[in-house]
Amino acid sequence: MIKEKSVLIEMRSYTCPTGFILVIPFVEGKSQGLKLRQCWSVMELILEERDASDWTYRGEGAANLVLAYAGSAPAFIGKVIRIQKVPRNGANYENRDTVLSEHECLLWKDYGTIITSPTKEIAELLYVQCVMTPLLGSDYIDAGVQVPVSKEFLETVERNVLCQRPGWRVNDSKINTCINSVLLMSDHSVFPDGTLKGEACLSIEIKPKCGFLPSSRFIAEENAVKKNVTRFKMHQALKLHQHQISDLSDYDPLDLFSGSRDRVHTAIKALFATPQNNLRVFLNGSLVYGGVGGGTNSSSFVNGEAFEDFIKCFIGADGGSHTRSFVHLVAETVFRLDVLNKLLEVQKLDHIDIEGAIHAYYNVISQPCVVCRSFGEEKQLCRYSSLHSISLNESVKIVKDYLISATAKDCSLMISFRPREDGDLESSCRSIYLESTNQRFEFKAFFIDLDLKPMKKMEYYYELDQQIVKCYTEMLKQNTEL
Known part of the structure; x- marks a missing residue:
């Protein structure tokens, strides 16, 4: 009304x-x-x-x-x-x-x-x-x-x-x-004026995840693998173990954030190969490919052949190459955008890792540190004593920065495309040329899901982090024994 x-x-x-x-x-x-x-x-x-x-x-x-x-x-x-x-x-x-x-x-x-x-x-x-x-x-x-x-x-x-x-x-x-x-x-999977005109719009939602490796001195020795293996890859092992996914993804966030054209293309191809809930594609606002919310039975809304048919009206490629051309279009657009550099800067506000930030959290809520209490060795207590001696303002800044970083690690990037006519000079959108199909597309990009993370989730973040590392190291140990 x-x-x-x-x-x-x-x-x-x-x-x-x-x-x-x-x-x-x-x-x-x-x-x-x-x-x-x-x-x-x-x-x-x-x-x-x-x-x-x-x-x-x-x-x-x-x-x-x-x-x-x-x-x-x-x-x-x-x-x-x-x-x-x-x-x-x-x-x-x-x-x-x-x-x-x-x-x-x-x-x-x-x-x-x-x-x-x-x-x-x-x-x-x-x-x-x-x-x-x-x-x-x-x-x-x-x-x-x-x-x-x-x-x-x-x-x-x-x-x-x-x-x-x-x-x-x-x-x-x-x-x-x-x-x-x-x-x-706004529905970033469509162009509003295009919806009124009946124009085709193809959109892709990408969840980049964490694009850097932590190097904090507060990471425990037994968790040192975190400094060499991405959080995404380790989390894949836990999700497979818990039957949340049916296949491991080859996607590497470091490729997407690398600034290298070849590595960005590699990242986008890997996301299309195993989309899970990290990639979704919409045609005129309707989901046609990718995850529908996670789970082993929802890794792909349609199969590759069906998706090829879906986008024929959008990509003017030769038979069987529509998907390949669209993947190339997405990768080139991501490579040329400067938004991932900004996103990475915000992610890096987490500069001491959750293994350090959790101690600042207990400072802020004025409660005994549960993590320190669980450590039996004196050297572990010494490792984190410096964090418990900082001022309240310093602790607040650490927790605030960590939660802002958590938002940036969990948000999505939505990029929408529509074919551009050569005579259309009034559009305010940026454009990109796809040489393989001799087409020019308008595109727009927006971040979505920029949620305010509850402070009480700090304990959950720490527990999940430990669970992820433990599962991954156990998997490595089992593979070595084999």
């Missing part, structure tokens, strides 16, 4: 702390040679039960479920919403859980609007705007806006998408029907 106010403003965006005011761009008609002109309309809206049928399942991660708009309201065309989830075996988040904890307020005290947010949803939105956007660049981030929703809307959506969600996701989590707003943002 949309109620429009007769107000026009010249600013690019406006967000009311309550989430009840939404700024939506609209494009005035292009005719008789007039140039494209954008204005911004302030609109008041709420999504209610009758609106639920217009939103279709797009995918989900550990914390949020994503729905794409399939209706006809101009304000929502080319948009998606992200809805918060809660564990199925736990209670929904009530108001007491929607604000930051006392220690989280200490972390983000330099960003006053975050810690004074009335809900966690708005705090997360402001985190993207105030923390991640300055680090990664406003050209590659769309923070979105909060839109109020009714409980009936959320309950209806929960029922509507149940059969489309991966079974293991359904068992683990459900929509949080106690929230009063959702995040509305």
Whole structure:
């Protein structure tokens, strides 16, 4: 239900702390040679039960479920919403859980609007705007806006998408029907104006993961393998052991972040060979290839032959080479973009590794360090004593930087392409030429899933890290014995 106010403003965006005011761009008609002109309309809206049928399942991660708009309201065309989830075996988040904890307020005290947010949803939105956007660049981030929703809307959506969600996701989590707003943002898998015209758009979502090897002196001797083997490769061993994946991926994040054309191409080819949940491809907003949310049975939505047929309408290649040409297009685009350099810089805010940061975490929460208590050797205590003697401000900075880095390690890069006509001179998008098919494509790139990581996850990050290294070293030992 949309109620429009007769107000026009010249600013690019406006967000009311309550989430009840939404700024939506609209494009005035292009005719008789007039140039494209954008204005911004302030609109008041709420999504209610009758609106639920217009939103279709797009995918989900550990914390949020994503729905794409399939209706006809101009304000929502080319948009998606992200809805918060809660564990199925736990209670929904009530108001007491929607604000930051006392220690989280200490972390983000330099960003006053975050810690004074009335809900966690708005705090997360402001985190993207105030923390991640300055680090990664406003050209590659769309923070979105909060839109109020009714409980009936959320309950209806929960029922509507149940059969489309991966079974293991359904068992683990459900929509949080106690929230009063959702995040509305651009659907980066389509070009909104292209959707209206019926133009084809092919998009790829890449989850780069950690692009560097740690060198912290706080890494225990028995975990020294972390300094030589990527976290991604080691985690693959654990996922295979836990039957979360059926095949090991050859993807190496170091290749993707290398700045070498050949190594970037190698990385993209490896992602296409074993996409898991690290690569997904959308045709006009619909998933056609890649992971649908993890699990051994969801590593590929369609097989390679079917994908070849899907993209024939997009890539003008010879028979059997459409996929190869698209992989080349993606790799060349990633190589030419400068966004991965920025992402790597943010990832490297984690400069002492979780094995160091966990000690700063216990400093911040003013509790005895569980990790130190588990060490039996005096030399281990000496290794970390320096961390427990630093100031509170230093500890806060270490934990804050680690959590920002965790966001950068877990986000995705969405790149969308559409064929460009030679006579189209008005487009504001960048373009790239694919020599093998003699085609020029417009493209746009955005980071997505820039979530605010809860401070309490520090303990989980440490435990998972130890589990990953232990599983990988045991696998190496078994292979050696064979």
